[in-house]
Amino acid sequence: MSTTLTPPPPKKINRIGLEVLSYKGGKTTLCAGCGHNSVSERLIEVFYEMGIEPWKVAKFSGIGCSSKSPAYFLNLAHGFNSVHGRMPAVATGAILANRGILGIGITGDGDTASIGLGQFMHLLRRNLPLIYVIENNGVYGLTKGQFSATADLNSTLKTGVINDLPPFDCCSLALEWGATFVARTFSGDKRQLTAILKAAVSHNGLSVIDVISPCVTFNDHVGSTKSYTYMKDHEEPLHEVDFVPHFEDITVDIAEGEVQDVKMHDGSTLRLRKLDRNYNATGKFDALIALNEAEKKGEVLTGVLYVNPDKPNFLDMLNLDDAPLATLPESKVRPSRAALDELMEELR
Amino acid sequence: MSTLEVSPAAPCSAESVRRIINDFTIQVATVNGSGSQTANSVLMRAIFQMGVPVSGKNMFPSNIAGLPTWFTIRASGHGYIGRKKEVDFLVAMNPETAREDVMNLPAGAAVIYDEPLKLNALRTDVHFYPAPFDKLVAPVCPEPKLRKLVRNMLYDGIIAYLLDIDMEEIRKALITQFGARKAKAAALNLGACQAGYEYASKNLPKTDPFSVERMNETAGKIIIDGNSAAAMGCMFAGVTVVTWYPITPSSSLVETLIGYLKRHRVDKETGKATYAVVQAEDELASIGMAIGAGWGGARSMTSTAGPGISLMSEIVGLGYYAEIPAVIFDVQRVGPSTGLPTRTAQGDLLSTALLSHGDTKHPMYFPSSPDECFTMAGEAFDLAEKFQTPVFVMLDLDLGMNNWMSDPFEYPTKPLDRGKVLAAEDLERLGGFARYKDVDGDGVGYRTLPNTSHPGAAYFTRGSGHNDRAAYSEREDDYVNNMDRLNRKFESIRGAMLKPVVDSHPEAKIGLVYEGTSRYAVEESRDQIRREHGVETSSLRLRGYPFTHELVDFIRKHDRVYIVDQNRDAQLLALMRLEFDPADIARLHSIRYYGGLPLDARTISDEIVRQEGL
Numbered sequence: 001m002s003t004t005l006t007p008p009p010p011k012k013i014n015r016i017g018l019e020v021l022s023y024k025g026g027k028t029t030l031c032a033g034c035g036h037n038s039v040s041e042r043l044i045e046v047f048y049e050m051g052i053e054p055w056k057v058a059k060f061s062g063i064g065c066s067s068k069s070p071a072y073f074l075n076l077a078h079g080f081n082s083v084h085g086r087m088p089a090v091a092t093g094a095i096l097a098n099r100g101i102l103g104i105g106i107t108g109d110g111d112t113a114s115i116g117l118g119q120f121m122h123l124l125r126r127n128l129p130l131i132y133v134i135e136n137n138g139v140y141g142l143t144k145g146q147f148s149a150t151a152d153l154n155s156t157l158k159t160g161v162i163n164d165l166p167p168f169d170c171c172s173l174a175l176e177w178g179a180t181f182v183a184r185t186f187s188g189d190k191r192q193l194t195a196i197l198k199a200a201v202s203h204n205g206l207s208v209i210d211v212i213s214p215c216v217t218f219n220d221h222v223g224s225t226k227s228y229t230y231m232k233d234h235e236e237p238l239h240e241v242d243f244v245p246h247f248e249d250i251t252v253d254i255a256e257g258e259v260q261d262v263k264m265h266d267g268s269t270l271r272l273r274k275l276d277r278n279y280n281a282t283g284k285f286d287a288l289i290a291l292n293e294a295e296k297k298g299e300v301l302t303g304v305l306y307v308n309p310d311k312p313n314f315l316d317m318l319n320l321d322d323a324p325l326a327t328l329p330e331s332k333v334r335p336s337r338a339a340l341d342e343l344m345e346e347l348r
Numbered sequence: 349m350s351t352l353e354v355s356p357a358a359p360c361s362a363e364s365v366r367r368i369i370n371d372f373t374i375q376v377a378t379v380n381g382s383g384s385q386t387a388n389s390v391l392m393r394a395i396f397q398m399g400v401p402v403s404g405k406n407m408f409p410s411n412i413a414g415l416p417t418w419f420t421i422r423a424s425g426h427g428y429i430g431r432k433k434e435v436d437f438l439v440a441m442n443p444e445t446a447r448e449d450v451m452n453l454p455a456g457a458a459v460i461y462d463e464p465l466k467l468n469a470l471r472t473d474v475h476f477y478p479a480p481f482d483k484l485v486a487p488v489c490p491e492p493k494l495r496k497l498v499r500n501m502l503y504d505g506i507i508a509y510l511l512d513i514d515m516e517e518i519r520k521a522l523i524t525q526f527g528a529r530k531a532k533a534a535a536l537n538l539g540a541c542q543a544g545y546e547y548a549s550k551n552l553p554k555t556d557p558f559s560v561e562r563m564n565e566t567a568g569k570i571i572i573d574g575n576s577a578a579a580m581g582c583m584f585a586g587v588t589v590v591t592w593y594p595i596t597p598s599s600s601l602v603e604t605l606i607g608y609l610k611r612h613r614v615d616k617e618t619g620k621a622t623y624a625v626v627q628a629e630d631e632l633a634s635i636g637m638a639i640g641a642g643w644g645g646a647r648s649m650t651s652t653a654g655p656g657i658s659l660m661s662e663i664v665g666l667g668y669y670a671e672i673p674a675v676i677f678d679v680q681r682v683g684p685s686t687g688l689p690t691r692t693a694q695g696d697l698l699s700t701a702l703l704s705h706g707d708t709k710h711p712m713y714f715p716s717s718p719d720e721c722f723t724m725a726g727e728a729f730d731l732a733e734k735f736q737t738p739v740f741v742m743l744d745l746d747l748g749m750n751n752w753m754s755d756p757f758e759y760p761t762k763p764l765d766r767g768k769v770l771a772a773e774d775l776e777r778l779g780g781f782a783r784y785k786d787v788d789g790d791g792v793g794y795r796t797l798p799n800t801s802h803p804g805a806a807y808f809t810r811g812s813g814h815n816d817r818a819a820y821s822e823r824e825d826d827y828v829n830n831m832d833r834l835n836r837k838f839e840s841i842r843g844a845m846l847k848p849v850v851d852s853h854p855e856a857k858i859g860l861v862y863e864g865t866s867r868y869a870v871e872e873s874r875d876q877i878r879r880e881h882g883v884e885t886s887s888l889r890l891r892g893y894p895f896t897h898e899l900v901d902f903i904r905k906h907d908r909v910y911i912v913d914q915n916r917d918a919q920l921l922a923l924m925r926l927e928f929d930p931a932d933i934a935r936l937h938s939i940r941y942y943g944g945l946p947l948d949a950r951t952i953s954d955e956i957v958r959q960e961g962l
Contacts, residue, residue, distance in 0.1 A: 093640025326645025
């Protein structure tokens with residue numbers, strides 16, 4: 001019997017002293033193997049690794065399987081599971097009220113591309129600082145397997161029904177409508193999804209991340225273009241995505257080959273090691289052309305399609321007070337008696 | 349061919365009439381887009397400046413230019429500022445409607461008209477004042493493009509002469525209207541006005557009985573529309589997030605508010621705004637933003653009209669069930685559907701009180717005057733935050749868009765009531781909280797705002813079933829407990845709601861219950877009933893919903909209680925039916941008007957006379 005005691009290994013903590021446990025959510029009620037669960041897991045890692053105070057984060061969602069997932073990460077963050085397709089409006093109000101929030105919206109293809117398409121467009125137009133994740137599986141899961149507006153033409157339902165309408169490509173639409181950060185990735189691609197989410201955290205504006213996230217119950221069969229098998233065979237990465245937060249030294253990762261560095265608003269760096277040498281992630285038309293060509297070839301292009309770190313966000317455009325509007329003191333929000341007297345005098 | 353017939357009545361002459369002072373209605377019939385608004389406002393203001401109580405009502409089409417518009421100005425020494433049905437003094441500027449307008453006049457009325465219309469051939473029992481508008485405007489307005497606008501000022505001058513309105517008051521009103529910066533425009537208009545006055549004094553001997561005499565009933569008062577008053581109320585209530593989608597008749601509420609906020613709510617040191625205004629893509633978005641902002645801790649509001657209320661239904665239900673404050677102004681217009689967008693009604697009461705699917709109910713305020721628009725805006729924000737629920741302020745087009753005489757608003761001295769919000773220090777002290785737990789017995793839980801720096805601050809807000817810790821639940825007991833608590837909360841709101849204004853006459857067997865702009869017609873009608881039939885009445889003016897016990901007390905004190913509704917289906921009465929005992933309901937009778945115009949006293953009096961058999 002040994003008499004020496006080995007001290008327990010030190011708990012792993014992040015740069016603000018929190019364990020990964022502080023970033024966990026409730027137990028998922030989604031199906032085992034659902035792509036959405038991988039997204040939740042990546043979010044837990046990303047917020048933990050970046051050392052973000054979880055109570056600064058606010059999670060928003062609409063209705064659907066995807067919209068349930070905010071309950072499965074960051075229990076220490078406020079969450080708001082709102083109304084089908086209207087999450088953009090709710091998030092807009094909350095962020096205007098409380099600009100200290102780091103907002104993340106989780107939606108699905110029903111929320112974004114059908115019932116909420118209008119709100120999605122206007123959200124893009126406003127460039128609200130919000131991470132907007134589309135957990136895209138091309139199917140309505142919660143109502144048991146109807147086609148969504150992102151289902152590919154001629155893809156089949158489990159029941160054999162063939163989709164005869166063309167899909168919306170949320171990334172192309174986002175580019176057209178003025179997005180400042182557009183990415184597409186696959187829920188099964190841990191490394192790429194993590195890097196993209198980290199870059200989105202640093203983006204000063206709206207980041208649209210279309211995550212192909214297979215539905216194992218209703219849309220993971222032969223004939224589906226949103227299945228694990230299809231994605232593994234047809235994913236075409238544009239580049240290897242790396243993200244270096246502002247608190248880390250960029251020199252740790254000297255890349256070979258052609259690299260595009262994008263300086264983010266907060267001083268961090270989005271590093272794109274190009275696989276396609278001609279691709280320029282700061283060119284909106286390059287992105288649109290690339291998406292168009294990939295579609296013709298039946299490929300799913302992944303990576304950061306477009307980033308513009310310079311456009312002012314909605315809060316800048318509104319010239320909002322630096323302090324959150326929610327907690328401004330009465331002295332700042334109720335004008336003086338003299339102001340009322342002046343207004344009354346003008347009406348006499 | 350006209351279907352109107354000339355009524356056979358005694359011809360008018362100057363000798364046969366008595367003088368009628370400070371008791372008449374002027375109606376100006378024009379085409380919209382012709383710029384008559386300035387002339388009408390100036391006329392109304394000039395009478396107001398002479399100390400005579402006055403009201404102005406614009407009856408306009410849902411159109412930008414080319415359709416008939418009527419503006420009525422009522423001067424009343426008695427202080428009656430509701431609409432009066434009969435027109436005493438017509439200014440017939442619209443050839444399209446001139447014949448019908450003249451034929452609708454009561455005998456003894458007066459008409460100013462453009463000479464080429466030859467309206468004097470229509471009747472012999474009204475006083476005609478023809479004037480050659482085109483000839484008169486040319487010399488005073490050398491710029492032909494402006495003549496169409498300036499032309500209207502001629503009738504102000506003619507009326508000033510005929511009604512004995514002081515031209516100095518017209519001049520002052522013009523300066524107020526145009527402001528110091530547009531002195532040139534004011535001078536041009538004044539010139540036209542003087543030309544009209546001079547023409548009338550030389551060519552139009554007065555034969556009608558109407559005139560204005562100075563009084564002292566408007567000293568210190570202001571003139572303002574209800575929408576502007578509500579906007580001002582919002583600003584002084586500390587509103588921070590304003591979201592909206594343009595819709596008649598509510599647009600001017602937010603448009604005016606934007607002007608006020610730019611002036612008074614930009615921090616002088618930093619130049620930054622202490623508010624956000626967002627014109628949303630639709631009403632689904634405007635209410636979504638307002639609810640999101642209320643959740644985030646802002647004093648948030650939106651403003652709309654009936655069609656917008658219908659669209660907001662789903663998210664208002666979320667606000668009710670997830671318990672989120674927001675203030676919603678409904679400037680009611682005539683429905684259903686698009687209805688009559690520029691006409692007034694109180695037709696959203698029932699749908700708003702119960703807006704959204706499932707069991708929902710919402711508090712409403714019923715302002716009746718600009719002063720109440722101002723104060724009730726403040727009340728609504730306090731109520732919304734105190735009880736964590738959407739609160740409605742129910743204006744109507746008549747109140748919102750017309751100009752009203754009002755006492756100046758009093759500066760609010762009550763501090764803002766931000767409700768039960770736990771800060772990080774509170775959480776540290778309490779060691780945690782349950783979002784929907786009824787700790788205080790009033791049905792209202794404690795909430796936290798996002799971005800509260802404490803690991804115990806977060807909770808999950810959802811429109812799906814939840815327990816008192818805000819966790820997802822489909823359990824029967826959790827659902828029932830939650831719904832019952834929401835009911836308790838509604839009872840607490842009832843306790844906090846503004847009490848009605850009661851005027852009880854000890855001998856009255858009849859009571860009148862009403863809200864909002866019905867006030868002016870009811871007050872005048874009670875005088876009519878007393879004067880013409882010797883019958884006393886009592887009245888109760890509701891200032892909000894849920895109803896307070898004063899209403900039941902009032903109903904029980906009277907044999908018959910008339911509920912005045914500006915809608916077809918007696919919606920205010922229907923709300924009472926939902927909660928009162930059969931014995932109380934049996935005493936209720938209905939008086940309804942739903943023609944789209946502001947309610948007038950005679951309509952109410954006629955109904956009381958008919959139903960009472962007086």
